[in-house]
Amino acid sequence: MKRKISSFQVILFIFFIWGFSPVAQELQAQEVRLDVPFVPTPYEVIEDMLRFAELKKGDILYDLGCGDGRIVIEAAKRAGIRAVGIDIDPERIRESRENAKKAGVEHLVEFRRADIFETDFSEATVITMYLLPSVNIRLRPTILKLKPGTRIISHDFDMDEWQADRMTYVPIDYSVHTVYMWIVPANISGIWDWSFELGKKKYSCRLEVSQVYQFYNGILYIDDLRIPLPEAKVVGDNVEFSVFLPGSADTELIFSGKANGAQLTGTLTVQRGAKNEKQPWKAARRPGTATRIDY
């Protein structure tokens, strides 16, 4: 007996075949929900973005929302570094790969179709972006967890309360573009302890640090004598501050070092006039005293 095919089954079949057609796939691509529309960064602006980046061997650049791949391709071409472009729009990824091929940098670049909010870009040493203020703010907590020293460069949009470390303007025709740069700071908030010796005397130190983004205020206690430090900046993982030895205005103590989690390691320079002596400096943060540096 012949089986009858219902009109519903015919419609289902057409729907199934339609799903594989290029037209349907194009329409699906158009349905991609973009947090930011595609607007390419002019090459004059890229020039200054890459100048701020100071790319060097070993850097890995990520362009979040890479568009046609131009920033990624320029970085790879100029500095010979590995560069990765992330874009949610498959059309942009296709275009970026084609452009990389034309530029002869396919071996250095990678383009991934992905959502920037679901992508791990923690290996980056440089991030570039041309997004929107609200998108920058959503990314900010993730960016602040990147390795201290990572350079973040944004075309036109800032990070609200997180002040840029550098900024420049690029006039093009009748408009002015802004380039911002931030250096991800180490979080040095909390209470730090160390001691040092000068002559035969041993001094105990405690530094209480409160930090907002890259700026910190500290109260240094040397043998319980309270010395407020002027506001200073953590540049990547670099920390430096100086005080005069209590009761000895000709003796300056310059502490400089690198933060690595709960350790600060570097040098104490004891400056007396034109003479100086150096000794290793090592401080440890009390567990549980670090706080958030954003708000």
Ligand SMILES: C[S@@+](CC[C@H](N)C(=O)[O-])C[C@H]1O[C@@H](n2cnc3c(N)ncnc32)[C@H](O)[C@@H]1O
């Ligand atoms: C203003 S364009 C910038 C293109 C390129 N970075 C440049 O400066 O020339 C923003 C890009 O972000 C992409 N985009 C928007 N929302 C995204 C998301 N959630 N994840 C990844 N890419 C996204 C868009 O497809 C677009 O290509």
